[in-house]
Amino acid sequence: MIVGMFFNNSHNYYHFVTGAQEITKYNAYDSEQLIIQKTNVHNRVVFGGKMDVSSSTTPSPDRELVRVQSVSKQFSGVEILKDINFLLREGQVHALLGGNGAGKSTLMKIIAGLLQPDGGEITIRGKAIKHFSPSTAHKLGIYLVPQEPLLFPNLSVRENILFHLPKTQEMELKLTQTLQALNCSLDLDSQANTLEVADQQIVEIMRGLIRDSKVLILDEPTASLTPKETQHLFAQMRKLKAAGVGLIFISHKIPEIFEIADNVTVMRDGCIALNEPIHAVNSNQVISAIAPQCKIDRSKQENGKSYDFQLTTQFHTADVVLSVDNLTGEGFKNISLEVKAGQILGLAGVVGAGRTELAETICGIRKPYNGHIQFGSQEISKLTFSERLQKGIVYLPEDRQSSGLFLDAPLSWNVRSMVHNRFGFWLKSPLELKRLNSYIDAMAIRTTEKDQLVRTLSGGNQQKVLIAKCLEATPQLLIIDEPTRGVDVSARYEIYEIIRFIASKNVAVVVISSDLDEVELLSDIVFVLHQGEQSGQLVGEKISVENIMNIAFGGDKETNHA
């Protein structure tokens, strides 16, 4: 059996196997033809035909691209998806929202062929699909751009994007054109592992665009993009819309949804909680669909709640705990600030502004190039991370899953992980469990077993465990990086109360956040960082989202003219 012959006329190419016993032609659309060939021996289903976006007939919003009906899926007895219905039409941007664990990723993986549903039906362009794999999904024009970039680190950018695609002049031209349309300057020959996360995300998006997908699933594509890059992406998405491509857009950012989407679906606990055209809903309805029991209480009142943490600090109220003087390091320059005991300092800025790098330099993970860091009355620039930890400088990392928590270790191990080396050679198990339970009670951490693995907890509860871990190290200065990333709305407010309580015990707190509402809510003082430099400072009454935004972008006008 001769294996393959490739035709390449200007718009479509066909890939088929000769010597087949049966040839069936199948019309999915008026303008395109799919050829399904089966052999008696191998049952290999080979789809042919590249989906040509530009030459199809005018997109009609009545044409269905993806129809999901009554799909269910369970893992180890837990029902992840229950009787899901979902519809994507041509030329539509369908936004998909939901808390962590709601089932969004699972549903998308099923549509993209990575998982098989247990029940229900999936219809792609009118044809019911029984047997699905990633390659059949590709051939049907479905492409999933994953949330975390899954690039090949040791291959070049070009090879990553054009993987398994024919390497012709045409393809190269298309590649450069698409890159330009995204207004992106990537070195195509550089190795993928030299790219920053935001660039990696763009490469993933490129992979979807270059394959002329008919259905493009974007899983949180804007997580690491700057506003400008996001706008470029939205512009491309609108172009694809106009050409008849259906887009599924998963995001946590409600303003973006309202900007780009035509339809919105909210998933909760494996079911559809909301499914409406975007003009028929407002953001409150969407938020309450995601998490109905959240208290939207935005007042900054004195917290009545008291926690049973054993927090002691050597500093008195209004003592200067941290003093940074003209500090320059990896990603920031000439930073000078002060944090006092009992104060919450909010560090605002865009992703890439240098805030995490600053925090990591203060706690000792990175080395500064220049400047001074003083803790209390002591200069600490020469101390190691462990030494600073001993002194009470505690850093709560941005990414709890990769830097903060041992996901496969029990809760007590995690909570004690910063301190178990301080108490002699032997561990004290009963004490550890006692400490864990005190935090579980105090912070209302929802657990199902006595000392379970952290991985089994929800995002909000994991974050609380991380806070417990940091508190266990008796912080005098606590730097929290993105306190509520990936935390559902109800747990968020609990965490805010906890942070306020910690500060009330005379701990100096620095909160790094990209959520301006959060910064406004928590901070006594706000510092804004922009591209590694201080843009401005706000105190007390002046703190508001508008003012922060002005400093972050308005001040920029001045430096450009300097």
Next chain:
Amino acid sequence: MKLRQLANWEGALAGLIVVEILIFGAINPSMLSLNVLLYSTSDFIYIGIVALPLTLVIVSGGMDISLGSTIGLSAIAMGVLFKLGLPIELCMFLTICIGALCGLINALLIIYTGVNPLVITLGTMYLYGGSALLLSGMSGATGYEGIGGFPNSFTDIANGMVFGLPFPLFLFIVAIGLLAMILHRSAIGRNLFLIGQNDRVAKYSGIPITSTLCFAYSMVGICAAISGILLVSYFGSARSDLGISFLMPAITAVVLGGANIYGGAGSIFGTALAALLVGYMQQGLQMVGVPNQISSALSGGLLIIVVVARSIVSHRDVLLDKWSRILSTYQLAKETK
């Protein structure tokens, strides 16, 4: 919960040992005599002695394939030091120091270069093994004879008895006690588990990675040296090729004992039981008259079966998913005929 699972696993291993001894005993009743059971350990317990600290290293996410060479180097060092006229106790002490040094070098190289531990210890395997051969050659000892002439007080060690147990077995039990306490009850042991699970989080938690790893690899070196000394005492001659065949059985014991080869999970008791399981299997086969050759096939086969079974249990979701996919392809094919 993981600890409960591990306890079940160790229970299963213990049960398997009993079953195995009973089966062999049924065929050759002399296997069931306590004396035989105790004395036969002297053949294989050396593997157990190095497998125990190897558990520490594997739990931390590392690997040490140079331990066989360290055993050989320790053995020949004993011989060379003895020939130099040093008192036998000093020889043993210095040999243990050499073993510790080998382990320490492994740890420092791994930390300093950031290279995969398997590859680094591949290099030190040749280096230490080569050093052993070098010492052996330069001191005039040919490969098979080794250096002999040790006093009876020394060669009696391996054959001696303590509390009714052969000395090597006694050391093994002491080592179990010591290392189990260290791995499961001490701060260093906790560090090892956490480093093996996620070394990035360990760094951000202030866990002393360098000192912990140096400790673990040095323990392997020390126990390898002890093993080497015992072997020299047992055979009465110091040869550089002692211990070469211990590496794979030691790793087998650690994996069979329930450790995760990628790190983060493991148990000293599990390793000890697995070492006994495999050791007694080889002994039993010998006593039953099965040719030696088949024993490596059987230990290999045992490892595969155990690991496959474990894999099926932990991956049943993915396998079910795949199976349903295969079934649906099959059905699709049948429909379209």
Next chain:
Amino acid sequence: MLSFIKNNRESTVLIAILILFLFISLADSNYFHIQTLTMVFSSAQVLILLAIGASMVMLTRNIDVSVGSTMGLSAVAVATALNAGFPLPIAVLIALCVGAACGFLNGVLVAIGKIPAIVATLGTLGLFRGLMLLWTGGKWIEGLPNSIKNLSSSDFLGISYFGWIIVLITAGFAFMLTKTHFGRNFYAVGDNLQGARQLGVKVDMTRIIAFTLNGTMAAMAGIVFTSQIGFVPNTTGNGLEMKAIAACVLGGVSLLGGVGTVIGAVLGAFFLTQIDSVLVLMRLPAWWNDFIAGLVLLSVLVFDGRLRISIEKAIKAQRYARFRADATNENDDKPESSSSISTGAKGRELL
């Protein structure tokens, strides 16, 4: 120069080989002859074949420590077949099938059984060795017909019949791995398994094929070994898996997958053998060999490791270059494109 070494590992090893050749020629001008190199090549044939197979498995981010046993088993297969009267081609085919079957088993255990490669191949190491010993009853196989021994003595341009086959195989695999989609799949699977799966690569099939090819190469090594030595001892192949891995590492193949080439593995194997041969030619006693091999390997590893660390530092320094400049150079910063005001800032959230 550092980035040259990083990006052109194969050339670096080639240069090292040439330097070693010049070194031995300086020591004794009789050795300054192409024959020295071809002699090394002859001795290296077994290791080269093992390294080619090992590199393919390593590219997919796996390891195979059972190749020594596979080699032994295949050697026994070819020898037994020859002694039983089968013609040479059939015997060779049988041996190759044995090797392929062994590799296939490994592949299935790893890809479908989801067993970590080192553990699975540790098990099969014992299993295959046991099978081999069972088959021969622990005895050596001797008295082989000349047909097989002649294969390694026949000569064309100073290189034996096997040598040319090896050259062809290397060229074939090199072409496959660099130019075909099938070959790039190996790199993809090793570089990012999940990513490869999502891009439609049949990751299980790719890994099984990698192991099967490795088994076949081990079988070839067994055949060449038998041919060169003339009989099959019962320790055939013991310990060679580690040498094969060392050769690959020397040649730039990474245990973490996705990096390295077949040519690098071949050159690494050649270099390792050359070190041995040089020591012999210099009449150094045999007990120096392992020590020097270990030193060389460790030096390369230390160098590799430090090189990677310094390159990472350089990338980081470049990324933060503008922050290193003193405060006085503030005004020299070029305006960056992303610093312009965002246009769609309707939302209240910054990214």
